[in-house]
Amino acid sequence: MILTNKHKDDSERIVITGMGIVSPLGVGFEHNWKQIQNKVSGIVKLDSEAYKNVPSKVAGLVPSGENGFDINKFMTPSEQRRNSLFISYAVGAVDEAVKSAKLDSFEDRTRIGTCIASGIGGLPEICSTCKTFEIGDKDYKKINPFFIPSVLTNLAPGFTAIKFNFQGPNYGTSSACASAAHAISDAAMLIKAGHADIMVAGGAEAAICPLGVGGFAALRALSTSYNDSPSVASRPFDKGHDGFVIAEGAGVIVLESLASAKRRNVEIYGEFISAGITCDASHITAPNPEHSARAMKYAVEQANIGFNEIGYINAHATSTPVGDKCELEAVKSVFGEHVYSNGFAISATKSYTGHLLGAAGGIEAIFTLGALMHQELPPTLNVTDPIDEIDGINYVKDMQKHSFEYAISNSFGFGGTNISLLLKRFS
Amino acid sequence: MERQQIEKKVLELLKDQKPDVQWDLTSSLDKVDSLDTIEINFAIESEFNVSISEEDAQKLKGVSCIVDYIDRKINGAKL
Structure with a gap:
């Protein structure tokens, strides 16, 4: 029998108590929502020489500057060296989600889990390491010792857990463009099954590099007709749509049982059904x-x-x-x-x-x-x-x-x- | 390269790698974990263009040890 919310008790209902976002529109939910209200596109031109042979020259890059992403706010220089960009975006999004959900004050860290997905992981870092390796006559000593852990998709949840002390279930789902949604769904299931009270879940991606863009271009999946007018390149449902615009960033939510949210007396942003x-x-x-x-x-x-x-x-x-x-x-x-x-x-x-x-x-x-x-x-x-x-x-x-x-x-x-x-x- | 210069560079490199540790010539690498040690050796190899064998890496337990090792490698100084 399927139960409606009326019949479910608070431990069976899953609510969202935190949100964090790093996107081409900038950093933070409030800022992103303002950009949406003002109908501001986050798509820009890929004008680096590195993309000169790729037919799609538009992308949703995470901006820097005001309301943009400042990696130094989230990662020490040593942490930056040891992690790929997608992990930094995950940390940025989790930082906001943790603050909005007031997770710092939650004592039993064994009951907080992390499920943050990535479709591709550290592709730009794989490319740059590969180049150094080839130039260096395939000498393994030219490989940064943190290369492997920095590019693994599950190091977004792994590193996040170290940074924020989340000791519950920890993994990332990987299902291409559906990865983050699967992570959120898994997180809800883990809470319902009793593995955690709180899950920090979502996705992080930073695969914009010549090989990444070139790879999707080879599949004929990318927009190529709007290279000189990036803000109109992503146009779902319009007759002029001609492929997707590759983008990067991270989006993370905090899910928890309604019982836990009530105990903690925190703001509830919505319910996962x-x-x-x-x-x-x-x-x-x-x-x-x-x-x-x-x-x-x-x-x-x-x-x-x-x-x-x-x-x-x-x-x-x-x-x-x-x-x-x-x-x-x-x-x-x-x-x-x-x-x-x-x-x-x-x-x-x-x-x-x-x-x-x-x-x-x-x-x-x-x-x-x-x-x-x-x-x-x-x-x-x-x-x-x-x-x-x-x-x-x-x-x-x-x-x-x-x-x-x-x-x-x-x-x-x-x-x-x-x-x-x-x-x-x-x- | 002068020994003093090696000392200066090694200390700078260690401060850059692990800024939360107070480094001087008497410091031991006990203050850092095994992954830190690997990263420090990697940085030394890149900075001084030397190759540290696995066997030698095990022996580099302190800052003075590292300085001696580099001095010997690039200047041929006796320990």
Whole structure:
């Protein structure tokens, strides 16, 4: 029997009590939300010589300067030498999440776990070490002794645990562009199964380097038509969409049982209700709407609510023609006529940030929580000529108020992996 | 390279690697863990363009030891 929230006790309900974000829009949830409200794109030109032979010259780089990322705030010089950039972004996001959830004062550190995902890990550092190694006649002594631990995907949660003293379950999921969403779902399951009271979960990615961009370009997955106008390059649901814009950053949330949150008397930003998790089992890169639909359907069924209660979907929508259309087909097949009603909206925040790959599900869960908390919807930027498939559906042209209780955040990844997180406004 | 110069560089390098430790010529490497030691040896090899064998690395237990070792390697000084 599936229990509704009314029947669940506080130890079975999972709430979100902390959020932290490092994205192409800058650092911090409040700042990111302001950028969204002001419709500011985080996409910039990749103008380094290193990219001269790559056809896509736009990216969502984490900015420095005011409201940007200052690594020295989070990592000592020695820690910086020993860790890849994606780990630094994870630490930056966790730092904010820990502060917002007031985790410093939580005494039993064995009950705090960490599940932070990365799709690729330390790719730029693998490239630079490989170059030094080759030039140095493959002498192992030319390899920084911290090379291996600095590039492993699980060292984002591993190093974070050392830094913040989290002694509970510790690992990272890896499912390409769905990695962070799987991490969040796993975190909720670990709490429900009693392995931890609190989980710090999400994703971190920093794979923007010539090999990373070149690799996705070789797959013909990246946008190439907007190199001179980066702010309009990520345009999900627009007829001009021509591939995703690679991006970097980290998004982390703090999940805990409602019982624990009440005991600690901390602010609650939203509730994790359920996740639908499926696989296409058909193609490495091409999505299949039948199985992404199944993920959304399972999530709603597990929540034991009506399909018409989903008020907003934060789409995976990466701005590739195939992916955007496939997702809309899946959404329509699950929600039917409801998608055309005033009670429903779908938007793609990748239009602001580009695609953070393994961290995307983390920042998008946060944007979905932001929408639920503020009861306002983040727009999809750059839709000047909407694709036919979105005709009649509210894709959120401008920031708008919206009264809703439940939202879904979709994440799909190479390998045919699909996950839909179902989140609720806390009441 | 003059010995004084080696001493200065080694101390600078150690301060850079482990700024939280007070380093002088009498300091021991007991203050750092095994991974720190590996990183310090790696930095010494890069800075002085010398190669430290695994066997020699085991013997480098203090700052004066390290200075002697580099002095011998690059200047041929007797211990």
